[in-house]
Amino acid sequence: MTLLKRSNSASDLYVCKVLYRRDRLYSRRTKKPLTIVLGREARMESPLIPQEIREKTKYCFECGVCTASCPMAELLSPQYNPRSVLQQILEDPDRALKSEGLWLCAWCYKCYKRCPQGLKLPEILHTAKQEVAKRGFDASFEKAVSIIEKHIPFPILCWYTCFHPERTGIPNDKIVAMKEKLAGRPKKGKKPTNRQGRAAIIGSGPAGLTAACQLAERGYPVTLFEALPKIGGMLRKSMPAYRLPRKELDNEIQLLKDLGVEIRTSTEVGKDIKFDELWRCGYKVVFVAVGAHTSLKLGIEGEDLDGVIDALNFLWTAKESAKVDITERVGVIGGGNVAIDAARTALRHKAKEVVILYRRSLNEMTANPWEIGEAEKEGVRIEFQVAPKKILKKDGKVAGLECFRVELGELDETGRKRPVPIEGSEFSLQLGTVIVAIGERTETSFLPNEVERDRSNRILVNPVTMETSMTRVFAGGDAVTGPASVIEAILAGKRAAGFMEKYLNETGEREDAHLAS
Amino acid sequence: MPILPADPEITEEARIGVYVCHCGLNIAGTVNCEEVAEFAATLPHVVVAKDHRYTCSDQGQELIKNDIKNSDLNRIVVASCSPRLHELTFRKTCEEAGLNKYLFEMANIREHCSWVHHHDKEAATEKAKDLVRAAVAKATLLESEIETVVPINRKALVIGGGVAGIQAALDLADTGYKVFVVEKQPSIGGRMAQIDKTFPTMDCSICILAPKMSDVGHHPNIELYTNSEVQEVKGYIGNFTVKVLKKPRYITDECSACNDCSEACPIAAPNEFDVGLATRKAIFTPFAQAVPSTYIIDRDLCLNEEGIMTCDKCIEACERQAIDFDMKPETIELQVGTIVVATGAEVSDPTRFTNYGYTRYPNVITSLEFERLINAGGPSSGNLVRPSDMKIPKTVAFIQCVGSRSKKGNPYCSNVCCMNTVKDSLLIKEHWPDVKIYVFYLDMRAFGKGFEDLYRRAKEAGVMFIRGLPAEVVEDPKTHNLWVIGENTLQKEIYKINLDLVILSVGIEPCKDSDAIQRLFTLSRTSDGFFMEAHPKLKPVDAPTGGVFLAGCAESPKDIKDSVTQASAAAARAGILMAQGKVTVEAITPKPILENCRICGMCAQVCPYNAIVVDKEAKSVQVIDAACAGCGTCGAECQFEALHMRHFTDNQIRSQIDALTEEDADTKIIAFCCNWCAYAGADFAGVSRIQYPPNVRIIRTMCSGRVSSTFIEHAFARGAGAVLVAGCHPGDCHYIDANYQTQRRVERLWKKMARLDVDTDRLQLLWASAAEGERIATKIREMQSVLAKLKPEGVEKATKAFEGR
CATH class of the missing domain: 3.40.50 (Rossmann fold)
Structure with a gap:
């Protein structure tokens, strides 16, 4: 049998002359794999993007769920679209590696949690970024930094908590230069508060800070209420100093003070000042961004023993006072960034031996991959597919933890495999301290009943305006979403600020009209 | 070393013909077939060794037949595809040339070699040679066998009374066979009875189904068992014994379906037929057109417990005294020759996709709930109302692929949801032309006859098709309207649309009791959970178990037309068997070798079919061929090599091992x-x-x-x-x-x-x-x-x- 001869078949790449093998085209002559791009141009398989990444991206059906879930896509709309970045990696790797889109992922994993195909976008992009760093295409990085500087509130905080460009292998001098560029960005000084309508913002985490900043910049008088003695919310409370230097946080907060925002620390709304009093104090609009601070309980025997602490409190005391009450052998239960933070912080204190117990596998962990790697390097042991059964007691204190092994069953609603206990797999660990980091819920009992909340106490809001079921009350951040990332909180703050302004304008006009008549 | 029993009656010397098939380039593209044929020629007893482009073609078969005659061959080996595909073909060839078909052996060098070792031609060729060597070694020891003929019982069993079961039953009954229909629910009709209209013709679903249901109820050849389940299946092709558990309805045949009892009944519960959107009583009929047209008492709800009567309202209300609380479950034994499995499917539950808020938000409903709402006989009398305030919505969205084509739901495409949505959107437009309709899709699949036309009509009617699945549906706490947020992937824009009602176009899933059915009939299931056919192209309605056929959604998600087509096909296939009236059973049952036997009875102990009778006193071992399925576990258990497993003898298998x-x-x-x-x-x-x-x-x-x-x-x-x-x-x-x-x-x-x-x-x-x-x-x-x-x-x-x- 002979193949059709074409007069111009000199090209080895002519489609007629390639063998089809599963999902790849091979050259008939050289027996090497080919890539046909857009059906016209053919060339050798691009070595730029590692094969494993390309393999994964193939299964994207472009449903757009990632982009629609992505807080960065909304903050930067229409400059950033994770779906197209991913597709570009497959279709045109050369361009993809040179695009700034790679650098705009904020590691919130929201896309992964919703992706119907379970693609871990942040990690796919991370590998691509590492490739870029290796090849020195850092122009795209610089471009991304200027986009971040322009459009993202508190860019330097996001640098530390969200973007982590230093983890990609970009040369250090570049990182330092870019960081300085961000720190030295033109600051907005005090704006005259020339607009009508005072805004109260409850909670000074990233959502509250963003909303306060945005409203103050537009000339509204803003008061920020914070229950703790210092502002910063979760950023200050749980983020260890080695991940977010305190100096940087203070610097950014100073900007807020410079804008003229009134800050009332150690003032817990509901306790020091009743929620209803806010209206009497003349606030026209309230933004509730109280976060999620109540640690979830394990619901197992021995949880009230001396020696069981929740991760947030532990991280907070570790930061505030040099002394924490832990023993040499510490177990941390959970698999998120907070668990890793707690484990690493414990090692920086008295702990000699720290073990993290996680009920799923490495693949399902939503902690940043380098955090896991560094924790392991520092000597933290991670036990996968293990769940606690009861906390063992000796002299009224924690003596150990009885656990059982689990196997991973079908996918649950978060797209991760559901752990199923293996019978008879119980074993115990000798521990003096158990740190619980399995998530937090929000505490919103100070709110009036008109503000609707769901079963887990999260505040229900209109997702576009962030308005709650009670007029004049807006909400955002972890209090609405449950524990989530910094960038999601910033987006909520930004969204809310926009619509609070709109609301204030409209009521202002109404009042003006009322007065005029 | 145990003494190997001599294989009886190998009298003549083996003269083997080996045919190595190229299968076009399927095999020859990887395996050097000429080389394999040359190698085969060097093997002992091989008289003829040839390679051929398509051995299964007429020419190829002719070649084999001629060689059998001309070269006096008495064993044939074909190295080609899987014996599961073409063993029958070549056995027939041998028979036509006068050779016993058990003197044929196949080497699978396509599915097990060329297709799976694309990148290593040399190793693939070596492997092909090995496989041929093993096949030749076994062929040398093959023996002629005579097959047992088993009569086929000319009665059929249809499991499931949905549209597929109904069609299969009617076809078989019309052909003249006695048919038993077993349905789990109190009425036949299945999913089709719940649907309002059918695509692409927009026929009223129940209007075209009800006459067929009634035909089933009245057909002289059909015996209907509703509210019944298959409990046990024994036997084999042509001779199944099926035990059916007939659960009591607590209503006698006297019932005239007057509804007096239901009105009197004080207990109400969500109605399954209306997907929980309406209520029914503890004594009820599933729906107006139910067949059989009678009532049933749900004893889980009824106040009367076993032997304790606390409420007699229905008894009092029933003039014809048709209520009998003393009815007991009955087990009925049916003798049938063929079985059609038409157990249907279920709709997938979207609760697990928490980002769409089903069950959290009242105005998010499923497509099946929509069918009941838009149906004139449904709980809202055909008014599409949104559950939160019972008002007709002004904006409606359909979300496609909920639970389908996803790693988090089912990986497969559910086949019917796209067209169902197109039909639903047109139904809304027909009733309320001003309602604004969005369809959020991933791919619109309008592949069937008349489907594209319907899709066009929906476009013409102004339905907005937006490519890009929503990332989330969030309720506005003030209005109970829904915000649907997603990306319009063609416009590269994020949409946030405020809607009154969101309909989740849910996929189709295998029945929850598929497991039980699978065990009962020893079927296979694909990784998706649907029953597997014997061959995806050539035996699409045959189950791997002989005498069992598949129809409808039990086999894969499909629409009504395909279900009916497949049901008729299954009925025809079952009819062929029953028309023939007999079937030959493969001669792979064991023969006891009494001189080796120590009458230990181990073989009888491990036999799953109780097909071996060992009489220790009379020192006899007997195999009941008709009951034996030929698994050979007895042969493996026998320490003394006293069972001659025909066509899979110890010596044959050992010779294969030796060759390999x-x-x-x-x-x-x-x-x-x-x-x-x-x-x-x-x-x-x-x-x-x-x-x-x-x-x-x-x-x-x-x-x-x-x-x-x-x-x-x-x-x-x-x-x-x-x-x-x-x-x-x-x-x-x-x-x-x-x-x-x-x-x-x-x-x-x-x-x-x-x-x-x-x-x-x-x-x-x-x-x-x-x-x-x-x-x-x-x-x-x-x-x-x-x-x-x-x-x-x-x-x-x-x-x-x-x-x-």
Whole structure:
């Protein structure tokens, strides 16, 4: 049998002359794999993007769920679209590696949690970024930094908590230069508060800070209420100093003070000042961004023993006072960034031996991959597919933890495999301290009943305006979403600020009209 | 060394013809077929060895027939595709040339070789040679057999009374066969009865179904058992004995369906037929057109418990005294020749997709709930109202692919949802032209006859089709309207649309009791959970079990037209069997060799079918051919080689092992695969072109239970690097539970190996279904590490330890 001869078949790449093998085209002559791009141009398989990444991206059906879930896509709309970045990696790797889109992922994993195909976008992009760093295409990085500087509130905080460009292998001098560029960005000084309508913002985490900043910049008088003695919310409370230097946080907060925002620390709304009093104090609009601070309980025997602490409190005391009450052998239960933070912080204190117990596998962990790697390097042991059964007691204190092994069953609603206990797999660990980091819920009992909340106490809001079921009350951040990332909180703050302004304008006009008549 | 029984009656000397098929380039593209044929010619007893482009073609078959006559061949070996595909074809060829069909053997060099070793032509060619060598070795020992003829009972059983079951039953009954229909629900009708209109013609669903339902109820050849379940199935093709549990309705035949009882009943509960949107009483009829047209009492709801009467309102209300609380469940035994499985499917539950808020937000409903709302006979009398305030919505959205085409739901496309949505959107437009409709889709699949026209009509009516699935649906706490947020991927824009009602276009899932059905009929299921057909192209309605046929959504998601088509096909296939009135049973049952037998009774103990009768006093062993299915686990259990497993004899299998271990045995994996799951799974790996290392050699047995420990020991004695025994998943065995014997034997051998200090990793056991090609390939890849760490001393040790086995 002979193949059709074409007069111009000199090209080895002519489609007629390639063998089809599963999902790849091979050259008939050289027996090497080919890539046909857009059906016209053919060339050798691009070595730029590692094969494993390309393999994964193939299964994207472009449903757009990632982009629609992505807080960065909304903050930067229409400059950033994770779906197209991913597709570009497959279709045109050369361009993809040179695009700034790679650098705009904020590691919130929201896309992964919703992706119907379970693609871990942040990690796919991370590998691509590492490739870029290796090849020195850092122009795209610089471009991304200027986009971040322009459009993202508190860019330097996001640098530390969200973007982590230093983890990609970009040369250090570049990182330092870019960081300085961000720190030295033109600051907005005090704006005259020339607009009508005072805004109260409850909670000074990233959502509250963003909303306060945005409203103050537009000339509204803003008061920020914070229950703790210092502002910063979760950023200050749980983020260890080695991940977010305190100096940087203070610097950014100073900007807020410079804008003229009134800050009332150690003032817990509901306790020091009743929620209803806010209206009497003349606030026209309230933004509730109280976060999620109540640690979830394990619901197992021995949880009230001396020696069981929740991760947030532990991280907070570790930061505030040099002394924490832990023993040499510490177990941390959970698999998120907070668990890793707690484990690493414990090692920086008295702990000699720290073990993290996680009920799923490495693949399902939503902690940043380098955090896991560094924790392991520092000597933290991670036990996968293990769940606690009861906390063992000796002299009224924690003596150990009885656990059982689990196997991973079908996918649950978060797209991760559901752990199923293996019978008879119980074993115990000798521990003096158990740190619980399995998530937090929000505490919103100070709110009036008109503000609707769901079963887990999260505040229900209109997702576009962030308005709650009670007029004049807006909400955002972890209090609405449950524990989530910094960038999601910033987006909520930004969204809310926009619509609070709109609301204030409209009521202002109404009042003006009322007065005029 | 035990004395091997001489294979009886090998009188003539074997004259073997070997035909190596190119299968176009399917085999020849990877395997050097000429070389294989040349090699075959050098094997003992081989008289003719040829390669041919398409051996299964008329020319190819003619060639074989001529050679049988001209060269006086008495054994034929064809090296081509899987015996599961063409063994029948070539057996027929042999018969036509006057050769007994059991003197034919196949070497599978396509599914098990060329398709799975694309990238290593040399190794593939070597493997093909080995497989031919084994086939020739077995062929030398083949014997002629005479098949038993079994009569077929000319009655059929249809399980499931949905549209597929109804169609199959009517077709069979009209042909003149007696049909039993078993339906779990109180009425037949299935899903189709719940739907308002059908696409693409927009016919009223119940209007076209109800006459058929009534036909089933009145057909003289059909016996209908509703509210009944199949409990037990025994027997084999043509002669099934089925036990049906007929649950009591507590209503006698006197019932005139007047509804007086229902009105009197004080207990109400959500109505399953209206997907919980309306209520029914504890005494009820599922829907107006129900067949049989009678009532039923839901005893879980009824206040009257067993023997304690606390409420007699219905009894008082019933003038005809048709209520009888003393009715008991009955077990009915049916004798049937063929079975049609039409158990249907379920709609997938979208609650797990928390981002769409189903059950959290009242105005998010499923497409099935929509069908009941838009149906004039439904709870809202055909008014599409949104549950939160019972008002007609002004803006409606459909979200496609909920639970389909996703790793988090079902990976497959559910086939009907796209067109169902198009139809639904048109229905809304028909009733309320001003309603604004959005359809959020991933791909619109309008592939059938008239489908594209309907899609066009929807576009014409102004339905907005937006490409890009919503990331989330969030309720506005003030208005209970829904914000749908997603990306319009064609516009590269994020949309946030405020809607009154969101309809989740949910997919189709296998029935929850598919597991039970699968066990009852020893069927296979694909990885998606639907029943697997015997061949995806050529036997699309035959189940792998003889005499069982599949119809409707039990086999895969499909629309009404396809279900009806498939049901008619299944009825025709069942009809063919019953028209013939008899079927031959493969001559693979055992024959006792009394001189070796010690009457220990082990064979009878392990037989899953009780087909061996051992009389210790009379010192007799008898095999009941009609009851025996030929799994061979008795033969594997017999220590004294006193059972001659026809067509899979000890000697034949040993000769295959010998042939496969003749060269470089220590680099090879000898795999024993059962015909139904593991061998079929390996075929599936081939069909899917899943690549795996070429050093595995598969030997086919009917069941993994046929694999005697002596075979495995023999392989090790011959120096085989590793042995894999693969069968159906526990509980899925096609011979009831014969694979438990396999597990027991392998475990015992592991212990023995450990005792003899032989690496136990060299013997592996794998359960893999016919759809799990990847699982088999993965196992073979994993086993490479066992071979890699294997040292010559290790091989020698095993050879010595098992010598003489």
